[in-house]
Amino acid sequence: MRIGELSERTGTPRRLLRYYEEQGLIIPDRCANGYRTYDERLVDRVMQIRGLLDAGLPTRIIKQILPCLDKPRAIHFSDATPEMIATLENERDRMTERIKCLTRNRDAITEYLDAVRSNNRSDAASEASTTS
Amino acid sequence: MRIGELSERTGTPRRLLRYYEEQGLIIPDRCANGYRTYDERLVDRVMQIRGLLDAGLPTRIIKQILPCLDKPRAIHFSDATPEMIATLENERDRMTERIKCLTRNRDAITEYLDAVRSNNRSDAASEASTTS
DNA sequence: TCAAACCATCACATTGATGTGAAGGTCAAA
DNA sequence: TTTGACCTTCACATCAATGTGATGGTTTGA
Numbered sequence: 001m002r003i004g005e006l007s008e009r010t011g012t013p014r015r016l017l018r019y020y021e022e023q024g025l026i027i028p029d030r031c032a033n034g035y036r037t038y039d040e041r042l043v044d045r046v047m048q049i050r051g052l053l054d055a056g057l058p059t060r061i062i063k064q065i066l067p068c069l070d071k072p073r074a075i076h077f078s079d080a081t082p083e084m085i086a087t088l089e090n091e092r093d094r095m096t097e098r099i100k101c102l103t104r105n106r107d108a109i110t111e112y113l114d115a116v117r118s119n120n121r122s123d124a125a126s127e128a129s130t131t132s
Numbered sequence: 133m134r135i136g137e138l139s140e141r142t143g144t145p146r147r148l149l150r151y152y153e154e155q156g157l158i159i160p161d162r163c164a165n166g167y168r169t170y171d172e173r174l175v176d177r178v179m180q181i182r183g184l185l186d187a188g189l190p191t192r193i194i195k196q197i198l199p200c201l202d203k204p205r206a207i208h209f210s211d212a213t214p215e216m217i218a219t220l221e222n223e224r225d226r227m228t229e230r231i232k233c234l235t236r237n238r239d240a241i242t243e244y245l246d247a248v249r250s251n252n253r254s255d256a257a258s259e260a261s262t263t264s
Numbered sequence: 265t266c267a268a269a270c271c272a273t274c275a276c277a278t279t280g281a282t283g284t285g286a287a288g289g290t291c292a293a294a
Numbered sequence: 295t296t297t298g299a300c301c302t303t304c305a306c307a308t309c310a311a312t313g314t315g316a317t318g319g320t321t322t323g324a
Binding site for chain 2 (some may be wrong): 048051052053054055056065068069073076077080085088089091092094095096097098099101102103105106108109110112113115116119120
């Protein structure tokens, strides 16, 4: 598919698809006229990239971890230098921290919302009992 | 405590502590000479802010959700306008998405690391059997 | 009392992710 | 064959988070 379709299907501005390419996150083919042409699988890949960006990872890191997330992965064992492994372990730990932080705060929001809701219910109840 | 100590205890540059204040995330007192003075509790608060920033939330959103994460929270019910509730529900959902994305990818990294390790083990084993 | 180590404000720079638009090539349909 | 909807590259702009440094006031200890 061409860039327009990928853009529509992933909800990503064309500008950013080119940017991700520039950052080495995706590598489209080119057809004879110079147009980029994207493999079907890049739809998921782009959404994965967007999710990771939204979760605070910079493209530099995403580029490093992306190749390790594919199966079959035997192909990528060559990347597994000790430095790379250390990087991955470090990023995994940072992601775990992020998950903890997000979970904690999300749960607090949920709790707050529950409290507000039950508060409103009792408001409504007492109002009903005084106005009727 | 003053800004230097808070900076040390949270690992946060002074510049950023002032920035967070400018964004309305923390509100230090001032002593007579104009120096900022921070409550003990702001240590945790700053680390919470940093965690959320690192997890991809912008200060604008952090500012909105922070007041709802405190207990006792009865004080903050006044903030609970319908728009605020909608915002919170929306942010909660986005956080859930982030958590899912991070978890999925972190688990994939873990899986990759496990695969690499077992691969290295079998390398070592076969090398041992051929060289000894 | 003077130096060192704090603090203040202000301002300009940078970086990463994005927005926007110009100038021009390609292609399909009227 | 021309129009409109694609595509290309290039460049400049913006925004949030952060770095850095200038300039100057305050406090503390030798």
